[in-house]
Amino acid sequence: MATTGDSTLTGENPASGALPLLYEQSSQFRHWRFSHAQLHDIRDTANATAVERVKTNYDQELEASKDSSNSKDTLQFLNVDEELSLCIFYESRLQTMCKMVRLPDVVMYTAVMYMKRFFLNNTVMDYHPKDVLYTCLFLATKAENERLSIDEFCQRLRVPSADSVLNLEFIVSQGLKFEYCIYHPYRAAYGLYLDLQDKSVISEMKSLKSLYNKAQAIISKLVLTDVPFIYQPSQIALAAFMVADSEPTIEESINRYIDLRFADQKTMLITIKDDIAGVLSKFKLVTTDEAKTIDRRLRSCANPAKNPDSSIYKKRQAEREKADEEKRVKKLKERELSRESLNDVVVAVDNESDD
Numbered sequence: 001m002a003t004t005g006d007s008t009l010t011g012e013n014p015a016s017g018a019l020p021l022l023y024e025q026s027s028q029f030r031h032w033r034f035s036h037a038q039l040h041d042i043r044d045t046a047n048a049t050a051v052e053r054v055k056t057n058y059d060q061e062l063e064a065s066k067d068s069s070n071s072k073d074t075l076q077f078l079n080v081d082e083e084l085s086l087c088i089f090y091e092s093r094l095q096t097m098c099k100m101v102r103l104p105d106v107v108m109y110t111a112v113m114y115m116k117r118f119f120l121n122n123t124v125m126d127y128h129p130k131d132v133l134y135t136c137l138f139l140a141t142k143a144e145n146e147r148l149s150i151d152e153f154c155q156r157l158r159v160p161s162a163d164s165v166l167n168l169e170f171i172v173s174q175g176l177k178f179e180y181c182i183y184h185p186y187r188a189a190y191g192l193y194l195d196l197q198d199k200s201v202i203s204e205m206k207s208l209k210s211l212y213n214k215a216q217a218i219i220s221k222l223v224l225t226d227v228p229f230i231y232q233p234s235q236i237a238l239a240a241f242m243v244a245d246s247e248p249t250i251e252e253s254i255n256r257y258i259d260l261r262f263a264d265q266k267t268m269l270i271t272i273k274d275d276i277a278g279v280l281s282k283f284k285l286v287t288t289d290e291a292k293t294i295d296r297r298l299r300s301c302a303n304p305a306k307n308p309d310s311s312i313y314k315k316r317q318a319e320r321e322k323a324d325e326e327k328r329v330k331k332l333k334e335r336e337l338s339r340e341s342l343n344d345v346v347v348a349v350d351n352e353s354d355d
Helices: 006-010 027-031 036-065 080-100 105-121 129-143 150-157 162-166 169-175 185-198 205-222 233-244 248-261 263-282 288-301 311-354
Strands: none
Touching: 036 080, 036 105, 036 311, 080 105, 080 129, 080 288, 105 129, 105 169, 105 185, 105 205, 129 150, 129 162, 129 169, 150 162, 185 205, 185 233, 185 248, 205 233, 205 263, 233 248, 233 263, 248 263
16 A cells, blocks of 8 residues: 555545545445444444343243243343453453564454454454454464464464364454455555655654654554544554654654645644544553453353353254254255156156157
């Protein structure tokens, strides 16, 4: 992706009648961009729907298990903020894991975005983030051409069972709408770093390198927020440079660069920078104790239909197996009838030949 030029930062076509930019043709641009309000509404709807679904399944679980000692009225469901906090905790754990096994930042960013996309329309009451995390990371290694076999992946990440990763691949892929391509701000940030050198905006390489490293760190922090859903990668990258260092001389240099390269969009870019700076100022990592508190509540309101040890899960599994067996038997009968019909035709043809 190009990293400089007005059209890249705004997402507008460079000329009337021109072909759309590569990013504009991506599934990320078409399907995964939202406003703050839209994200709130999507999550609120997903949470409310999940609560009703778990209540229904909990009643069925009590009926199937013949347990009259509990009631769905005693359940304390997670709210949207608690679900989001638990996801952020495991997203940050994913970042730590990637550093430990030295996976590239693009793999980490893709894996975190897979988790964010999946839990945008799904709920932790159905799928625990600690289970989804490994599947997202494994899919990310494939999407970013970091070739690892499932055995090597499990060995490096110390995952006890390959099945726990592979069994969720289809479910996670459904949550991603089978759209695996992620556009990263890292590439745009590197392009800006090179352009700042080319334009000699910051003459001292040590200062520029320090600024670039700080911008990369900010990008890694921003992926834990909603910013990647709201702004384009190139906009995030430029904003990261703009908020990376408060040193007056650096600020002046960045402002001069914006005047030079994006003068007609400066007002918009400053607005984006201010919004992202506001998100950063409010954002804080979820502590282990906070995550444990939420997780304890989650155990009591987790969907029993997703628990292999629950009565309702076993009942539905038995029903699915029975239905599958009935379909198998039906197909066998249809094949047998087809063979008999074919034999009748053959016999009839033979009889006509004899006549």
